[in-house]
Amino acid sequence: MATDHWITLKLDAETGIETIRAHFTGHAYDPHWHDSYLIGITEQGVQQFNCRRQLHNSLPGQAFMLEPGEVHDGNAPAPDGFTYSMLYLQPHWLDAQMRALFEDAPAHCLPGFSHTLACEPALVQHIARAFAALHHQDLRIVRHAALDDLLETLSRTLHWRAPGPEPLRLPSVAIKAREYLHAHVEQDIGLDDLAGATGVDRFRLSRAFKAAYGLAPHAYLVQLRLSLARKLLRQGLTPADVAAALGFADQSHLGRWFRRAYGLSPARYRSHCTNLPDR
Template identity: 55%
Template structure:
């Protein structure tokens, strides 16, 4: 049997649902703090998967399910030389809402889906996650995939709660919220911290302090994450990495590649090849 290298990533993207199915193994430091614009539902297959999320350290062991919401900052490390292996699904929030709409006859108004806990030992949910991953990875017939996903979303309903949409931010976090909105409005531009501070009428030291206190990353790191999230979408749609880099404000393709690999342990070209079946051009 062919042996896998010490660290590896297998990835596919389902054409019907746009769900990404990832199986990966890491030793040592896996990835830096980052976030996604998708819901992440994963299960640890082997080893101990250590990560920080919601300002806490978590250790996921074989059979544990980990649940992350869009925008939830997390990292990843192995605790010993044997490393860890996991399977994970990236689920778009729109698809999540559609599936929940099918399960519930009446969804609450102005509510957001939130997972009650980051880790779960629910065996039924773990099994459903494994099964859904395998159905998508193997590109089973559409009906098989739909049945697997229905089981997964049914199992997930025991691990969520309806969270009221956030009210107006209090004064001490309003600046951070304004800064985040500013970054989202011009993330492809070559903006500086001084530019943002001037636009918001505040000094850049206070701006950095308030932003990191609210979101766990300094503004420049958040900006990179915004670009990487969009890069995944553009790459999955077949746009060449060199053009993606130019569109998103990276200095060049190698600059995009360095940041992309730090966050996802994949080169942009390899990610694109697995998501689109395009030839790997480097």
């Protein structure tokens, strides 16, 4: 990873929203996903990333929006890099807010984004205002107003999708393997274990899984552990305790993967989210 980068991160205790402002040059981060909705703007440069099987170039004046679980990476194709501001919205918070603000929201559905990039000046403006209000801890009433304006603007972009089982188009072997990984996330799983659980050979399993989820099984397991690591770090667990709980060899092993996915160390992430020092 290029060393010419910086990251500032804040956690809003009231809403659980993380705000991140960062600058990267060269390779920014490896393919990964989040459990949150990602809503942000590119302030400077070109932010290039793969998502939804497409290569996207986010430019200043555009908003980018990703749903929970969507695999994406990050790269700066120009030598001066890119700078972005982003909000991480917890799904339960976004769902509750949208239903409270809009009575016509359908029951038993989840918000979704029709497009990854949007050239909508009003949306970009409200993302910037909400980010500034939360990141700089403005008055509560100012934060609430900024978020309400953002949610109202987002409502024109959102669609509603029904939750449920995996899409029927996905092969059953990939679904079974994913379920096995989630059920044994902290264990030292091998491809032979997955093959035995799904009833196919390792090569067919790996091809089906990557085609379905965009990552090989081993990469998916690492990202699953990293997603859980963020939650545990926000709860105040130390990086060493998190590494032990999730099956990483040690704290250094967790740290290497964490920095590749998120651009900062577990200890730094924990300190920004909890105001607790590493010990």
